[in-house]
Amino acid sequence: MKSRTNGEGLRDKVAGANPAPVTIAPMTQPATGATLLEARDLSKHFGGLRAVASISFRVRQGEIVGVIGPNGAGKTTLFALLSGFLPATSGEVLFEDAPILGLRPDTLCHLGMARTFQVVRPFPEMTVFENVKAAAVFGKQGRRSNQEILSDVEEVLRATGLAPLAGQHPPSLSLPQRKRLEVARALATRPKLLLLDEVLAGLNPKEIQEALPFIRSLNEKHRVTILMIEHNLRAIMGVCQRILVLNFGQLIFDGAPSDAVEDARVIEAYLGGQQHA
Amino acid sequence: MGNLTRAFVSERTAGCIVTGFVLALPFLLSFNPYYTSVFVSALILGAVAIAWNLLAGVCGQVSFGHAAFFGIGAYTSAVLVTKWGFSPYLGLVAGGVFGGLGSLIIGIPAFRLRGPYFALAILGFAEVMKLLALNLTWLTEGSLGIMNIAPLPPLEVGSLKIDFYASRTTNYYVVALLMFAVYLVVYFLRRSNLGLAMSAVHGDDETAAGIGVNVFRTKAIALTVSATCTGVMGAFYAHYVRFLSPDTAFDGYWSVMPIVASLFGGMSALIGPMAGALVITGLDEFVFKRFFETGHKLFFGLLLAVVIVWAPTGLLGNRVGKRSEGDKR
Ligand SMILES: Nc1ncnc2c1ncn2[C@@H]1O[C@H](COP(=O)(O)OP(=O)(O)OP(=O)(O)O)[C@@H](O)[C@H]1O
Ligand SMILES: [Mg+2]
Numbered sequence: 194m195k196s197r198t199n200g201e202g203l204r205d206k207v208a209g210a211n212p213a214p215v216t217i218a219p220m221t222q223p224a225t226g227a228t229l230l231e232a233r234d235l236s237k238h239f240g241g242l243r244a245v246a247s248i249s250f251r252v253r254q255g256e257i258v259g260v261i262g263p264n265g266a267g268k269t270t271l272f273a274l275l276s277g278f279l280p281a282t283s284g285e286v287l288f289e290d291a292p293i294l295g296l297r298p299d300t301l302c303h304l305g306m307a308r309t310f311q312v313v314r315p316f317p318e319m320t321v322f323e324n325v326k327a328a329a330v331f332g333k334q335g336r337r338s339n340q341e342i343l344s345d346v347e348e349v350l351r352a353t354g355l356a357p358l359a360g361q362h363p364p365s366l367s368l369p370q371r372k373r374l375e376v377a378r379a380l381a382t383r384p385k386l387l388l389l390d391e392v393l394a395g396l397n398p399k400e401i402q403e404a405l406p407f408i409r410s411l412n413e414k415h416r417v418t419i420l421m422i423e424h425n426l427r428a429i430m431g432v433c434q435r436i437l438v439l440n441f442g443q444l445i446f447d448g449a450p451s452d453a454v455e456d457a458r459v460i461e462a463y464l465g466g467q468q469h470a
Numbered sequence: 471m472g473n474l475t476r477a478f479v480s481e482r483t484a485g486c487i488v489t490g491f492v493l494a495l496p497f498l499l500s501f502n503p504y505y506t507s508v509f510v511s512a513l514i515l516g517a518v519a520i521a522w523n524l525l526a527g528v529c530g531q532v533s534f535g536h537a538a539f540f541g542i543g544a545y546t547s548a549v550l551v552t553k554w555g556f557s558p559y560l561g562l563v564a565g566g567v568f569g570g571l572g573s574l575i576i577g578i579p580a581f582r583l584r585g586p587y588f589a590l591a592i593l594g595f596a597e598v599m600k601l602l603a604l605n606l607t608w609l610t611e612g613s614l615g616i617m618n619i620a621p622l623p624p625l626e627v628g629s630l631k632i633d634f635y636a637s638r639t640t641n642y643y644v645v646a647l648l649m650f651a652v653y654l655v656v657y658f659l660r661r662s663n664l665g666l667a668m669s670a671v672h673g674d675d676e677t678a679a680g681i682g683v684n685v686f687r688t689k690a691i692a693l694t695v696s697a698t699c700t701g702v703m704g705a706f707y708a709h710y711v712r713f714l715s716p717d718t719a720f721d722g723y724w725s726v727m728p729i730v731a732s733l734f735g736g737m738s739a740l741i742g743p744m745a746g747a748l749v750i751t752g753l754d755e756f757v758f759k760r761f762f763e764t765g766h767k768l769f770f771g772l773l774l775a776v777v778i779v780w781a782p783t784g785l786l787g788n789r790v791g792k793r794s795e796g797d798k799r
Contacts, residue, residue: 278676302682310680316673318738319666327670330663331682382681 226254228290229386229418230275235284237270237442244270246442247284252386257412257419259429259450262439263462268422269311271439272388275420276308277301288386303334305385309375309392311422315363321374322359325349325381332382345381352407353377368395380411387411389421393428405431426454438462485653485741491748492646496639505755506638510645510710512751514703517649519728519735519743521699524656526729527737528665529692530672532585535592536700536728538576538599539569541720543701544708545603548616551709553609558622562705569701570694572599577693581686593725600720615715622709634709641710648706649744652699656740659695668692700724730770734777736784746784 230252237245244267252258260268273279275286277298286294288304296304307328316324329345330337350356353373363371372392379387389408393401409432411417423429429436430450438446438453440462446453453459479487492513499505518536526532546568547561556564572595580591603610610616622634622644634640659665667688670678675685704724708714727750728743735746750770758766777784 276680278680298676298679299682299684302680308680310677314674314677316670316677318673319669323666323669327666327678327683328681330666331670331684333682378677378681 229254231287233285235274235286236282237274237279238282243442245274248444250437250444250447252418252420254418255416256435257433259433259436260420260422260439261429261436266439267442268439269390272308272390272422276306276388302332302382307379307382307384308388309379309390311390313371313375315371315374317363320359321355321361322346324374325377328378328381349377349381369400384417386418386420389419391422391424393423393425401425401428408432481740484739485657488741488745489650496642501639503638506642508751508755510638510642512747513645513649514707515727515731516744516747517652517703518700518724519731519747520652520656520740521696522728523732523737523743524659525692525696527732528660528672529668529689531689531692532589533592534589535596535725537720537722537724538592538596539573539697539700540704540724541599541603542572543569543704544714544719545610547705548619548708548714549609551620552616558620558709562702565705566698566702569704570698573693573697577690581689596720596725600716603716603720613715615713617713619708619712619714621712645706648702653741653744655695655699660740664691730774733774734784738783742784
């Protein structure tokens with residue numbers, strides 16, 4: 194398992210320069226499932242600022258789709274629209290073919306959508322265990338036995354490596370641990386679609402190398418479809434079968450990561466972004 | 471970090487200690503009727519403070535107007551008993567029910583507001599209720615107030631007759647029982663899944679929604695339970711003092727002092743507000759009043775400032791904790 198990870202890590206490094214080998218990842222996990230999420234002409238304006246401008250895309254069941262783009266491109270805003278945290282200015286979002294715009298975040302969570310926050314937002318006065326338990330209890334409608342909930346919580350804590358920290362309070366955790374808590378809480382709601390907002394940011398390369406197989410395993414073992422915002426291109430290349438590139442609120446690319454690095458608009462967006470940064 | 475060296479007791483232990491103290495107090499005061507009546511008021515305040523703290527300390531929604539629910543409970547029982555001949559015991563129940571219903575009237579619109587705006591909306595509601603009590607004279611006798619409210623009827627247990635009319639001590643133990651009942655409601659509510667939702671809403675209501683918590687419903691339940699308990703205490707108050715006017719039933723005291731008691735005793739411990747009510751009453755009665763007969767109320771403000779600056783978590787703040795799940799893993 195470990196050696197395979199390292200092997201892929203190497204391959205990803207190569208992929209940046211020479212895109213050919215990376216296509217292996219998408220091939221092993223063909224995303225032929227039904228459409229799970231679809232956005233149609235989705236827009237969000239903040240006054241005159243078009244943070245999300247008429248974006249359309251689909252995410253099929255079982256895919257891992259990356260969302261990249263320079264700072265301020267509208268990635269987090271897009272997630273907020275999809276998960277019901279912000280009202281859209283216009284457009285439509287379908288989840289499992291049903292329109293979901295206007296539904297509350299808790300309703301969307303019950304339908305099977307969970308998100309993490311770019312700036313981690315744990316419940317500070319609750320232990321790690323209670324943070325995850327709350328998600329396990331309320332993430333799905335219908336009463337579940339306490340035993341079921343507890344075993345769910347323990348499984349999530351183990352999978353995210355938080356089990357030894359179960360009794361800690363979030364303020365005493367390190368940033369990478371808090372990021373894991375953010376993921377653990379989202380996972381405990383048993384989502385069909387997981388929206389990850391920069392969960393790898395702030396992790397060192399070694400921690401990222403450890404996190405990637407975990408994200409892949411969520412997708413493979415638990416059949417969770419993942420939409421993930423990430424700045425770390427290498428990480429995105431390593432796990433995503435497809436990426437969406439945003440720039441100034443617009444979707445400028447939708448396709449294989451290997452093609453993105455050769456796309457003129459993407460290259461320009463990134464060079465332009467770097468000049469600002 | 472200094473907390474680790476402090477004595478740390480569980481909520482349950484702290485609850486038992488405070489309850490034990492409450493039960494023993496009349497003996498310590500040698501059943502002096504004056505002091506007993508002072509501490510009846512302290513227990514009424516303590517119970518309201520525990521209820522207030524369910525909303526504020528557990529669910530994170532501060533109210534500046536619990537006098538509204540206290541007054542509604544008091545008037546409900548007083549009117550039902552004096553005008554329609556209900557039993558005062560039924561009046562206590564009705565006081566709670568109406569207190570809870572009243573909280574829904576204001577809660578449904580007010581929960582759209584956040585933080586101080588929510589707190590102020592409830593304060594406004596308390597003022598409106600006071601005005602209603604003043605102006606619905608056919609029901610409330612307006613500013614004249616309702617007089618000669620029946621005390622709780624004597625209870626006969628076998629040959630033993632427990633009289634509430636003459637004895638302050640029996641009243642004391644009834645209010646102690648009510649206080650304890652309110653405490654148990656809050657205690658078990660916090661341990662339940664609903665309590666988990668309230669803590670989550672307290673922590674971050676947006677994230678709570680993100681993991682499937684119905685935030686509005688959770689807040690509404692916290693408010694309704696809090697207001698119901700407050701209404702029962704108001705109803706008890708009506709039958710204890712036996713006279714109600716809009717100014718006494720909806721007195722700002724019932725909005726402000728539960729906050730003071732909670733800050734004093736510590737909001738993170740469920741029994742903290744009760745401890746706070748006992749301590750401030752004790753200090754006021756045995757210290758401030760002795761030395762400063764006229765200006766003793768001023769000291770609450772001063773004392774509160776001291777507490778907020780030097781011990782923001784209150785007396786029991788970091789020393790009492792709920793047994794957090796996952797601790798011993
Ligand atoms: N609530 C808001 N009100 C006004 N403007 C906002 C609001 N939220 C975001 N914006 C603006 O919308 C634009 C997109 O922001 P967003 O957070 O979605 O970017 P992002 O792609 O997630 O950036 P980053 O990579 O820095 O996280 C930015 O210009 C931001 O300033
Ligand atoms: Mg962002």
